[in-house]
Amino acid sequence: MEGTRKNLAIAQLISRQLTGQITPAEMLELQAWRKEDPDHEALWQQLTDPDHLSERVAQLDQPNNSDAFAQLMQRIYTDGETARQLQEDAEVSSPAAAHWSAKRYSRLRPLLRYAAIILPLLAAVSTGWYFFHFHRAATHPPAVAQQRNRLPQQAPNTVQLLIDDQEAIPLNKTGEQTIRAMDGTIARNDAGSLLYPVNTNRTEGTAVALQQLVTPKGMDYKVVLPDGSRVWVGAATSLRFPAAFTGRERNVELNGEAYFEVAPDAAHPFVVHTSKTAIQVLGTSFNIKAYTGERYERTTLVSGAVKVSAVNSPESKVLQPGQQALSGTGLTLQTADMDAVLAWKKGLFIFRSEPLSGILDELSRWYNVVIVKEAGVDLNAHFTGRIIRSEQLSEILQFLETTGKVRFSQEGQLLRVLPGRP
Known part of the structure; x- marks a missing residue:
């Protein structure tokens, strides 16, 4: 019993x-x-x-x-x-x-x-x-499960900061908070931005507390890292970083999606680790989409230059602005649709000939729904549209249904996807 x-x-x-x-x-x-x-x-x-x-x-x-x-x-x-x-x-x-x-x-x-x-x-x-x-x-x-960067679960609609995987601090998007860790680290949460004091004078190798910012489905957040780099963290994402960068490299770990504006420091390269890739930069702006379960991780360069290396092979690629690296079984470069890639940061969904499978992934993350696909649904059906993320889910579903390619039935957080009408 x-x-x-x-x-x-x-x-x-x-x-x-x-x-x-x-x-x-x-x-x-x-x-x-x-x-x-x-x-x-x-x-x-x-x-x-x-x-x-x-x-x-x-x-x-x-x-x-x-x-x-x-x-x-x-x-x-x-x-x-x-x-x-x-x-x-x-x-x-x-x-x-x-x-x-x-x-x-x-x-x-x-x-x-x-x-x-x-x-x-x-x-x-x-x-x-x-x-x-x-x-x-x-x-x-999945490789991401082998990282230390895992997604702890939080209260609904609450961004959380975990310090050394022990102390969970809920963050709000309005008002101010002062956050003090046991190691003396002080950060400030100010109206939707988590701000760490810029600190470049810590002795190399000094032990510092690890921070993990976790966003729920349907909410993004901004963090200013201890080196002055700015990161916009997407929904259902975890970003892990130290309270101060003390080594030869500035290492962070990402599970999900984030846009980075990295503070220049040629002597200390900035490296983002995901389950499939390591992205090394000196000072640049780029977007990474690396959600668990998706076929590819996507690194898109806005400015500067980055080197993308595969985790399980010696293969690497250097990106130029406007290029995107797809990381799966190997590395592939392609020209990026920059408007679509950065739409989430501007509060938009932009779909250009996007397959239904990809759209469903986006809706699941933003609206916190579990997707059930019925037999006969054409997941390769393509859609094009531009929608504000603050719209109700029902409005987006109605838009998709007007094409005749798909139908939906919703019960609470369960969203059923049905074949379109013949």
Whole structure:
């Protein structure tokens, strides 16, 4: 029974994370569970993978599985303590799902849907079944999972600063905050910008606290690094950097998308590390898009010059302004559509003959929705348009539907993509 309760508690945390309801305290509890065992981390990576989620949600909704959700709830409610925990989380007076009000059930259904996906896999870990079904995938996790730069989960619509992976500080986009770390580092959060005092006098090799700025889906942020470099950090992104640059290189780690304006310092090259590439610059402006799960990482040069090196091969390319490097199994150079690349920084979506698959990725990150693609959807259908990011999601979906190529159905944070009408 104790195992069941713990599995339920972890399932609730992951479900609340996926539905954007997790609090900072719950986030720390979930992080502690992930650190307990490498298998926990591997399973968390599997459970929060967008493709895996989409597949499992689709399976749950198949006709032959239509009552799987109800069956799971029935099993959960056979444990009185489990029922009590769910009851408290739902803020209802009866432990029986059948007695929930329609309004509360509708509000909780996304969370419980995820619980229905997650609970069986958590139970499988405790019995060893996980290794038979999932261990091959977990043995070689995405390269980004092997970095120290991981995406901790935050409260909804909250940018967070983690110091040495321990102290989580929520940042607001209005007003001012003074941030003091245990090592004495002082930073200032001012109306949507995180500002570090420029410090170039630290002794080389001095230990400094590592900072990690994490943005949620639907929100970007700006940070001025300790060398004076400015970084615009995109949605659903993590940027890791030291409180002061003390080595021969100025190293930062990126998972997601960011635009850099690097302060010149020829004696100390600035290097951005992603899962597939290392981008070395002396002083320049460029954009990097390196989200986990996408086929390519894209480095686009605005001014100056950068050298892009593949992580797993000796191959490297030097970019000129207006060029873009695609990093996948190798490195490829192409001319960049600069307006489209930098649109996010200006609060826009600009699509020029963009495949539906790429558009769905953008919408998922900005509007915090889980995408489920039904059979028959043409993910290679191309679209062209210019849309303000502050528009409601429904407005963008309506624009896409007017083409006749695709249809949508939305239930809370679950967005179903349906084939266009014949």
